[in-house]
Amino acid sequence: MQAIGLIETRGLTPALEALDAMCKAANVRLASFKRVGSGLVTVIVEGDVASVAAAVEAGAAAYQKTCGQLVSSNVIPRPHPDLARMLI
Template identity: 65%
Template sequence: MEAIGMVETRSLVAALEALDSMTKAANVQLVDLKKVGSGIVTVIVTGDVAAVSAAVETGKTAHTRTGGELISSNIIPRPHSGLSMIL
């Protein structure tokens, strides 16, 4: 795993819109889509650092097409191997 990218929204539809845009914008793979609760959904992708950065930037704006709310986003370049057990 070279990088992990996350986009968290309030709305499943917004998260799916973000995920669709992220995978079309860059060569990233879906790791997981976590439903946290209270309508909060986190999309987690992986790929090389540049691709994940581009995908997260695209996902941060894509959710607005559905009226969803961006809660948070983050990119972890070269994550520790222990993180893969959590994801």
């Protein structure tokens, strides 16, 4: 795995919309989908660094267009194996 991208949203439907935009925008795959609590949902994708960065940007834009302020997003290039194992 070369990179992990994360987007945290408020609600399941906006998370699915962001995930759809992420997968359509770049060559990434869903690595994990977590309900954090208090309505927060985290979508985690993986792929090469450029694809993950493009996917996170597209997912954040799709979320902000429909729902407003994004809770959080991040791209982690070359994650440590322990971190990747914890997230995925």
